[in-house]
Amino acid sequence: MAVWQNGSYGNETIMTIHNLIAIIEGKEEPDRYVIVGNHYDAWTFGAVDPNSGTAALLEVAQRLAKLQKEGWKPRRTIILCSWDAEEHHLIGSTEWVEDNREILASRAVAYLNMDYAVSNHGFHASSTPQLDELLKKAAKMVQDPDNSSQTLFESWVASDSPLIRRLGGGGSDYEAFVQHVGIPSVDMRFGRDYPVYHSMYDDFLWMQKFGDPLFHRHVAAANILGLVALKLADEVLLPFDYMSYAYELQKSLKVLENKLLGKPVSLVPLHESIQKFREAASNVENQRKELEDKALFSKWMNDPIKIRELNDRLMLTERAFTDQDGLFGRPWFKHLQLTSEIGFESKEER
Structure with a gap:
């Protein structure tokens, strides 16, 4: 794989880039992929x-390697990706997604991204809406690195920023997964803006002195990334919540109505479509709750085809928001529901 790079004096050279991929094959569903990624190229x-x-x-x-030595195997395949050339227009991840588009469209469960893990205090996450509740559950299992008396979720809820943002734009390696293929995705980090961004001062000394002096935030970042990956890879029924998605669609519709106020445009068909989606999401959620009954769940465990069918419905719903022709004037972007950047609060706060 090659990429153009501008030299110090305006020269252009072709350089080979390398993505590093590690695979832990799943035991029960090896053809279902949970993908975890970060890029390794840097400006300085x-x-x-x-x-x-x-x-x-x-x-x-x-940690996954240690689990393997103890005899553990994930239910679904876990793919760990270290991307090259992210700083050059996301080339490493984008080329890989484009090269594997068909197989990813039929097999990828989710993509978890951690561009950088720590720049400051305060946990931040962006996701496609069906992963919101999973993120919150994982955060409740991780200790807040800056206050050992509470969980990460408790400090997250108490922060001033919106609880979960959206992946409507781009800017990191999740872009091709979400916008080009329609794969449920998450991006997580501690801190947002920081003064040494892409500068020569973004070094170990700055991190040790300002970013994370005790490196506890790094530990928490690895904890929540690993927990989300394990839940997606090991839970029999995929932990997707499409009621969150229905809520997000309704909220986006209200924004659209305000923008079109007074104009001769009918949004009735859109209202009806979102209502049908909400009803379908409610039916799936009720089906999941019924299966949580141990007696009924044990019967389902003997029928892997039923489990597969429900999981495929959950996995492929995000793909239904994509269009083969893409957006007008931007055909590479296939996702039609470009969700807003700002997400929503917890269920209790709605």
Whole structure:
């Protein structure tokens, strides 16, 4: 794989880039993929971007390797990806997704991204809506790195920023997964803006002195990344919640109505479509709750075809928001529901 790169004096050279891929094959569903990624190329030293995320990814890889030595095998295949040339227009991940588009469209469960893991205090996450509740559950299982008396979820809810943002734009390696194929995705990190971004001061000394002096945030980042990956890879029924998606669609519709106020445009068909989606999501959620009954669930365990059928419905719903022809004037972007950047609060706060 090659990429153009501008030299110091305006020269153009072709350089080979390398994505690093590790695969842990699933036992029951080896053809279903949970993909975890971070890029490893940096503008300068890259202690924050991307090396903090790379550290978290490697820590997750080490923990999974330890589990394997103890006899564990995931239900679904886990693919760990270290992308090259992210800083050059996301080339490494984009080329890989394009090269494997057909197989990813039929087999990818979710993509988990950690561009950089730590730049400051405060946990931040962006996701496609069906993964919101999974993120919250995982955050309740991780200790807040800056306050050992509470969970990460408790400090997250108490923060001033929106609980979960959206992946409507781009800017990191989740872009091709979401916008080009329609794969449920998450992006996570501690901190947002930081003063040494892409500068020569983004080094280990800055991280040690300002970003994460005790490196507890790095540990928490690896914890939540690994937990989300394990739940997606091991739970018999995929932990997707499409009621969250229905809520997000309704909220987006209200924004659209305000923009079209007074104009001769009918949004009735859109209202009806979202209502049908909400009803379908409610039916699936009720079906899941029924299956949580141990007696009924044990019967389902003897019928893998039924489990597969329900999981495929959950997995492929995001693909239904894509169109083969893509957006007008931007055909590479296939996703038609470009969700807003700002997400929503917890269920209790709605």
